[in-house]
Structure formats: C-alpha cells, structure tokens
Amino acid sequence: MSSTAGRLVTSRSELDLDHPNLEDYLPSGSSINEPRGKLSLRDLLDISPTLTEAAGAIVDDSFTRCFKSNPPEPWNWNIYLFPLWCFGVVVRYCLLFPLRVVTLAFGWIIFLSLFIPVNALLKGQDRLRKKIERVLVEMICSFFVASWTGVVKYHGPRPSIRPKQVYVANHTSMIDFIVLEQMTAFAVIMQKHPGWVGLLQSTILESVGCIWFNRSEAKDREIVARKLRDHVQGTDNNPLLIFPEGTCVNNNYTVMFKKGAFELDCTVCPIAIKYNKIFVDAFWNSRKQSFTMHLLQLMTSWAVVCEVWYLEPQTIRPGETGIEFAERVRDMISLRAGLKKVPWDGYLKYSRPSSKHSERKQQSFAESILARLEEK
Amino acid sequence: MGNTSSMLTQYDIEEVQSHCHELFEQQEILSLYQRFCQLDRNAKGFISADEFLSVPEFAMNPLSQRLLKMVDGLNFKDFVAFLSAFSAKASLRQKVQLIFKVYDSDCNGKVSFKDIMEVLRDLSGSFMSDEQREEVLSQVLKESGYTSDSFLTVEDFVKIFGSCKPEMDVEIPVD
Numbered sequence: 223m224s225s226t227a228g229r230l231v232t233s234r235s236e237l238d239l240d241h242p243n244l245e246d247y248l249p250s251g252s253s254i255n256e257p258r259g260k261l262s263l264r265d266l267l268d269i270s271p272t273l274t275e276a277a278g279a280i281v282d283d284s285f286t287r288c289f290k291s292n293p294p295e296p297w298n299w300n301i302y303l304f305p306l307w308c309f310g311v312v313v314r315y316c317l318l319f320p321l322r323v324v325t326l327a328f329g330w331i332i333f334l335s336l337f338i339p340v341n342a343l344l345k346g347q348d349r350l351r352k353k354i355e356r357v358l359v360e361m362i363c364s365f366f367v368a369s370w371t372g373v374v375k376y377h378g379p380r381p382s383i384r385p386k387q388v389y390v391a392n393h394t395s396m397i398d399f400i401v402l403e404q405m406t407a408f409a410v411i412m413q414k415h416p417g418w419v420g421l422l423q424s425t426i427l428e429s430v431g432c433i434w435f436n437r438s439e440a441k442d443r444e445i446v447a448r449k450l451r452d453h454v455q456g457t458d459n460n461p462l463l464i465f466p467e468g469t470c471v472n473n474n475y476t477v478m479f480k481k482g483a484f485e486l487d488c489t490v491c492p493i494a495i496k497y498n499k500i501f502v503d504a505f506w507n508s509r510k511q512s513f514t515m516h517l518l519q520l521m522t523s524w525a526v527v528c529e530v531w532y533l534e535p536q537t538i539r540p541g542e543t544g545i546e547f548a549e550r551v552r553d554m555i556s557l558r559a560g561l562k563k564v565p566w567d568g569y570l571k572y573s574r575p576s577s578k579h580s581e582r583k584q585q586s587f588a589e590s591i592l593a594r595l596e597e598k
Numbered sequence: 599m600g601n602t603s604s605m606l607t608q609y610d611i612e613e614v615q616s617h618c619h620e621l622f623e624q625q626e627i628l629s630l631y632q633r634f635c636q637l638d639r640n641a642k643g644f645i646s647a648d649e650f651l652s653v654p655e656f657a658m659n660p661l662s663q664r665l666l667k668m669v670d671g672l673n674f675k676d677f678v679a680f681l682s683a684f685s686a687k688a689s690l691r692q693k694v695q696l697i698f699k700v701y702d703s704d705c706n707g708k709v710s711f712k713d714i715m716e717v718l719r720d721l722s723g724s725f726m727s728d729e730q731r732e733e734v735l736s737q738v739l740k741e742s743g744y745t746s747d748s749f750l751t752v753e754d755f756v757k758i759f760g761s762c763k764p765e766m767d768v769e770i771p772v773d
Contacts, residue, residue, distance in 0.1 A: 270697065
C-alpha cells in the first residue's frame, strides 16, 4: 500500500514468522465473503463490512488496551479521607522515601565494595568468582526490592542451575527482572538502554552473563538466536531468563510470544508474574515515563505487591511447531496470572503491521467477487 | 471514570450531541472522549494520521488510507460526527451517505466509474487485474440500468441500497 498521508513503515519479514494466522483471532464480519448468488451493484458498492471493521478499530482495539496504564482508583475523595491521604503522602515522601534511598545507597556501597575487588582479584579463578558474583547480584536485587518495600510471594520450586533449560516470563516492567533475580541469579536477554541503566547493564549484568539485542537492527535476530543457543548449551552459565513478549505489557494482557525462546531445543520453564495494583501500578509505560521516573514512583508508594509462580517445565511435543509451543506456554502463564491473551505482536508498538494482513483481506474479497461472477 | 470526564462539561456534551444529530448518548460520548484522548498522545486536540495508524487493526484495513483522509486532523466534535454513522440509531440514509463520501474522494457530489474502480482496487489489491475489475463493474452497472459514463449521486446510492440497511453498527464500549 503506498501512503500519502502518514508514514507507513512496514515491519521486517521476520515479524511475519512470529505469529500464526491473525484472522483466526480477529472477528471478521465480512458478509461479502459468503457467496450469495448473483452479484448485484449493491453488493459491489456495499463496503460496510470493511468500514465497520475500521470504525471498530478506531473506537476500541485490543492492542492499545494492552499498553494502557490502569492506576489504582483514587480513594481520597471526601473530607475525612483527604487529610488521611495527605498524611500518607507526607509519610511516604518525607519518611519512607529517604529511608529507602538510604537503604539502597547502603546496599550499593556494600555491593560495590565487594564486587569490584572480587571481579579484579579473582580473574583467574572463574568458578569461585562467578559464585560470589551471583550471590552479590542476588543481594543487590534484594536491596532494590526492599527499597520499594516489595512484598513478593513465590510459589513453586525454585529454579536450579541445569544445562539445556530456559526460563520465560510475562513482562510488565524492568523490575520483573529484579524481582526474579533476587531469588536466582539469572542471565537475561535485554534491549540495551541508554543512560545509567545501560551502564549497569554493561558492568554488573555482564557478570551474570547477559545477551544484548537491538530491536532496530535488521540482522540482529540471527545473531541473537545464535548467542541464545550457545548460552544454553554451556553447563556453567547461569539459567537464562527470557521475556518472549519483547516489550512491557500492562499486566492485564499478554501479547504474542516470540518463538525464539522456544526453538532452542531445551526445556522451557514458565514463570507467571502478577502485580497487585492495590498501592501502585507496576506497569512501566515507556511511552509515558522514563525508567528513573518509574522507579521514583515505586519508591514513593507504600509497597509493590506481587506474586510469582514457577510453573511446570515444558518440552516441545512431537509434531508441535515453535509457534504452537510458544502459544501453549503463553496459555499456561496467562491462566496462572489471570491475564487475557491478545493476538498481537508486541513490536507493533514500534512499527506498522506488514502488508501481508491487508493482502489477505484483499485476496478473500477478490476471490469472492470472482466466484460470484461465475454464478449467472 | 478516570479524570478525563472532568474535562468535558455538560454543555460540551450537549454541543457534541447536537452536532452528531443525537445519535450518541451521553455515556457513549464520554467513552469516545476517553478514546480520543488516548489516541491523541500529546493532547493536540486532534488525532494525527500516524496516531491512527498506530492502531494495528486500523492500519491493516484495506480502506485505511481513504478513511485517513476523512479523519485526519478532526477535532473531537467532528470525530464523533464521523463515527455517528456507525451508531445503531443511524438511519439508512445516514449510513449510505457515509459510504458515498468514502467513494467520493474529491467531494464533488458525484461518484464516477473511476471513483468506484479506485475503491475496488483498494479492496482487491493485486488479486484482481484492472480488466477484471472493469468487467465486473461494467456488468453490474449495466444490469442496474447505468453505464460506465454514469455519475452516481447520493440519491442514486440511496436507491441502490433500497430498503435494506447496510450492517454498519459499531458498539461503543461503556465502562
């Protein structure tokens, strides 16, 4: 489709491979597709099914719903509750927040004073160094979680370090990683971020073993797939944690899982994470706030409450494709965490859908017209 | 709920209602306003083409470019007026008028053979040749008493659609 209004950047063909037929999920009320005898002028001119689909999408669509922040309902709306709320604000900002900053700073001091020497001195003894670094990373993550008064309930058997296994989880915010990391030092695959987050990524996360990807780079997918495979084969590497959605979703829905994690020829251990919005909405809406602002928001709220379920490890069944396996695991995670499934690729946040989808509609329209033309 | 409803006063709602011929109820207009604010990311007062295209379901629609020309840059009042044709309360005439406007891209009140061909091209893409499209269109036009040189007006469209209302209803989610 050529575009005059609005810049249409069609996504790369790689995205086409990542999800099954969209038409199976979307409602298609196209009446013109049912052959109903001879074609009349009215039938040809009646574009109402297509128009209705477009208007329906303008009015409400499942993709935008996935990235909508749902802040907790305000409860301070009357004369008794408002002073109480004001008092709460004072306590949160003037008492809790400084305490938390101090705790976090304290944790960082301990961490750095142990991490840097260990990293420098034990260069030769890799196994010991890695073991200590693992413990230290878990520790600093615990400090982070404490700095938002994180109340995390873990269910299920704790992850173990074994080769040929990958962990997948639904993604709401970068704090997912911290919440999981405080229990087990995972290696993770992440988008490289700018700023102080990027600095952390390249120094500390490098020690637990991290793989970087770049959404905007064309050849990136093959390179990343190879790195994933290498990591999983290694016996001494930390268990790999992958967020197959590829982007942060608002913890009410799950978007399509990228099949990359499911084609590594190893066991997939699903993890479901559900945040309780009672005090704060943990969804990081990267369109609306930077990570720093997001962290500050968490640190000035009462608590971050969440539940983590480690689910039963799954292997690919004979005859199952990577996409089917990914969907099966997504079903498990969505069911456990009470999330609704939508058929969209998370990367549509950054690019337009490929013309393949509109072409399919065009094809079915053309075929029905030509079929009806035959009926005389 | 949420804080967007406080930005629309009762007066605003009534103004919008009269502009869309009373086809939407107050609650529906509030929901549409929430949606409008959600799509209009930097609160400019209108939704740009790019923001419409960020809705994948809309971008995938074969008629998206035609519709974009009609909705790009509309303020909220006109946005609601555009969508009013999709209300269940809209009459046959109002729905057919919108369909006519989609065909009549140069807004001269007449739909020519060429105009219909363009819409057909959007809908069938590369899966039908131009000759096939011309053949189909000439044939059905002839059968209805028109020629390929005819210009169709709104009245012609109303006549063609007869008494059967096109199925063009969109429900506004009200939460």
